[in-house]
Amino acid sequence: MFDTSILFFLLFVVIVFVVKTVNVVPQQHAWVLERLGKYHATLGPGLKIVLPFIDRIAYKHSLKEIPLDVPMQICITKDNTQLEVDGILYFQVTDPMRASYGSSNYILAISQLAQTTLRSVIGRMELDKTFEEREAINHAVVGAIDESATNWGVKVLRYEIKDLTPPKEILHAMQSQITAEREKRALIAASEGRKQEQINIATGEREAAIARSEGEKQAAINRAQGEASAILSIAEATAEAIRKTGSAIREPGGEGAVNLKVAEQYVEAFGKLAKTNNALIVPANLGDISGLIASALTVVKSQEGRGKA
Template structure:
């Protein structure tokens, strides 16, 4: 009974030592009698119990490695507290097992050393501006060295760059001064643009006002010219009308003279106008010039009729 129980235990141990189940994205290193024998791939694998042993287990996934914080000196002798994170992947499990005693420690130390070297070549301001360049430089240096360790360095990211407190205070003052400078420049640009707009508006208003005054003067002169034309045309028309009326009156008088009794009527009219003219002279003036024969009305009338007869 005891023999059967011992045999069962031995069988279980034998099976456990013989069958190895490797998880996905993992690689196990098998040593046979202390010497590298094989790399077990994911799935069910068979080994020789008590002769083969699993010496190393590696994950083939992308692994993040936190690089410890360290103090770096820039080119202008400024201290910077720098920390970052490194991403790598095991590509060759055999080299990762036998290429170095501890590839995690080796990668971390090399990352710190490379970072100090890269930052030492840059000034303080450049370290903040060229973080991507620093990351690429660290990755290139690590990837070249990690090839012998069976590791592929994928990327490195700086998490924080912390200068001393005095430097931070100076940087803050510089940023404040720069912001105030930009604010003053923006304000002056605004005032300048406002003055330009006001001058432009005033100039346009003056131009419009002068154009309006010029147009008003033109309109006024056109109106005056048209008024003079209208006035001249009115006077000419009045003269024409008076001349036409006089001509018509003369024609009527001539026709009246041709008729029977016309000369006697003319004599009577002339006599009336003669007497009326002397009457008006007597009313309007104290001094009066009279012809020598002023009392001879019949003679004056005869003279007038003689003129009419000659004209006829």
């Protein structure tokens, strides 16, 4: 019985020795090893051998990106308005040794620093700017925290504001302002539409008037050109007729033909005068028709002489 107890004791000691000696560090983890109470090494992923009762795994850190919820707090803006703000911070342990010995609680330190930095950044902004400059606030918080977190072996990756909640009175006033601004934009848009409509109508009327005037101008030009062409054609025809008449007179028998034509026109003219009036018009010297014909011939010859000159 005694021998069996010793055997079990020895077996227990061996198991404890093996458990204390052989350690397996998971992937994306780092363990801080102390030897006799002093920092000795940082164990990376894999199988690690330590000395039992001499070495001790003092700290275990995850090297993954860690989200940290920053509690909601009340911040005062530059225009003295209270604003409830909360956010989420993402960080990663980059130096396990510093994370172990640089701060007693680096997570609490990061959270508190994020809150104080956020109050400082928002305190330099007016209320309206806090809603417009979220990205700038996030970058400012990350820059301020990351500078201090380096001593704690931590890298701050980013900070995101989740909610910005002003008091109910401010929310109501902002809603009223937004409604008024939308109504203002609607009125401006309607007036711009009416203005553009009037401009379009005036432009259309002006272009139509110009088109009509251009049409009338072109029609007048066409009529004038037509009338000029007609007058020129008549003048050319008359001149040609006179030239042909003169040529015909110079031919044998031409003078007699002219005498006959003048006599016919003379008689025809008196006949028309007689038809247009109730009274019959008779020439004073009816027997001197041959004299009139001679006078007409004299005129024709004089015109012919001028044409030759």
